[in-house]
Amino acid sequence: MSMQEQFDAFAQVANNPAAQLKKYKAEGRKAIGVMPYYAPEELVFAADMVPMGMWGTNDKNIKEAKEYCASFYCSLAQLDLEMLLDGTLDDLDGVIMTVLCDTLRPMSQNIRVAMDKLGKMPTIFLAHPQNRRPEYGIQYTISQYNNVKEQLEEIAGKKITDEALKEAIKVYNRSREERRRFVKLAGEHPEAVSAVNRSAVLKASYFMLKDEYTDKLTALNDELEKLPASDWNGVRIVTSGIICDNPDLLQILDDNKIAIAMDDVAHESRSFRTDVPEDDDPMRALAQQFADQDYDVLLYDEASAKNRRAEYVCDLVRDSKAQGVVVFMENFCDPEEMEYPSLRQEFDKQNIRHIRLGIDHQMRDFGQAKTALQAFADVLADEMA
Template identity: 60%
Template sequence: MTRVEELLNNFREIAYNPEKQMAKYKAEGKKIIGCFPYYIPEEIVYASGMVPFGVWGTHGTISRAKEYFASFYCTIAQMNLEMALEGKFDGLSGVILSSMCDTLRPLSQNFKVAIPHLPFMFLAHPQNRKPEYGIKFTMHEFSRVKGQLEEIAGHKIEDEKMFEAFRVYNESRATRREFVKLAGKHPEAVSAVNRSAVLKSAFFMLKDEHTAMLKELNAELAKLPEVKWNGVKVLTSGIIMDNPKLLALFDEYKIAIVADDIAHESRAFTTDVPMDIEDPIRALAVQFANQDNDTILYDPKIEERPKYVARKAKDAGADGVVIAMMQFCDPEELEYPSLRKALDEAGLPHIKFGFDQQMVDFGQARTSLQAFAESL
């Protein structure tokens, strides 16, 4: 087994066993805070000495959560509540939920009712995030959450610790961005399944620990000679696409993911925290204001994001685009016509298939991916 394979196995073990990782931190005496999608300021949690732990649902069957949601509801929200009702979050010291879309808002209220014993922090992001009034609103919200985290941690969160967290997180983002580029250059060494596992594992690890592991993997990948890929190259787009059964189809049909526009993947680490702002809360608010090109973020120039996706695919040398559209996701469904137009104008073939976290049969995706690979 090569060192690259060994490291990829280590990342995969963490990505697919979050309960084990949570138990590890608990055994070390650390408090853990669940961070739901999207754009939770994890740096504040890290600065408090607690562990930010990503909560993005799981793969399985939804049962008890159906008492709180209609059937036509995003499965990430339903699955997160399902896990909580099953007691899988009992090891957490608190959770932070955001209000970034019409699904997350009622999830936050249903979660508060269904799981009253778990300390709950609600975070309201402004859609008008760039003007000064939007930045001030974000600062108010982040400050409020910071105060709640201080109560759970049992001590004040000093500015020095905040800036230390910024350095750790900015380094993590840079290292993950580098990994995405290297994985795109070496699909023969990094399968679609393993690429996802490396990025997914970051949600279940302290970022300094993840960065140390990933830097070693990046160094090993950088040593590899470039090999001509005997297959097709694509950019993937959507909210989340981490199911190993689905990703195995990419590997089966030799479809290399050379870049992505996935909220659970690259969108999570595109924008660094500015280090030249004296007030750390304002620095975090400015970082959020600088976030762009996401279906759930307001953009007065609605044509810009689809063009960005097409440009990103072109820059990565992709032959086409694969869109995994979350079932019942209004923002993604509303954007699709403009995204399709931008891809067509850029001469980029694309396919689209539905995805949710209850799926066990990927027959539609199999047929679409096989035909897509053959056509390219």
């Protein structure tokens, strides 16, 4: 299989999650929807069920969800509910709802009410602690994960054994390792990995069993490693934000020779940069992984006065030899909007060029984004000359 055929295979999954879900259901598997983010998918996998990521969609309008949602909820959350209401996700056997932001908290209850009212799938509530690193935080996370585990066992009709969970952790750690490897190789070979293809490869991971996905990704990574040194003559950027997976928007980057050297995107690298310890107590190991997560706008930072997250993004720019940053800011996302001034302050302090683009799953016209990205690429290219 050629490299382009491998990219096309990932894109087929990324762009058709409903078809992928039906495929697994036809195989007799149960499937659990997993809302963003930091949910312990390993528990679903260990129960011999399929985790299906829920990160909104680029091809639906919000209609039925308006009955339950305030107008200022982000489109990602509203579209998750829309798909649950309109039948798109009726093949799911349950949903795990995380509540790390002020939108997801009430949204979780909106979903629970809606699913109960319609007699649809069971909903599993997961509340992470913000004080996640002290022992009491780890114990709270374990208690929450045990609640999730018990409800998954009820749906699966089987117990999740420590042995199965340990094996699931190994499968997921291997997947995270290969995705980190892919991101690095994609940054080194932008002539071979377009922004559109890069996104499709990473997005497909949310709709495939991780062992199946990782085997395919390993084969692609092996091909990328054989490539000669890159002759890329465009500009290189770091992307930051919650999500940026719209092919029409990413095509603008490709059309203007803007390569993604590295990302700080929740939908992408943030989701796989931290492994789970492979310890004797797998539940504690999962809780420890959450405690080890860092540099995220939704996570409490004891040292936030030092602007550590902004410094981290700047370090990504230097380490990846990028020339600037594109901040993709989800519209109506309060945490991102409140964080932006500190990001901008640090970018200015370290003389790093950046632009901020407001994005939304409901966007259909990218004219303004195209103009802004073209101008940004020209500025970066002139500075490189």
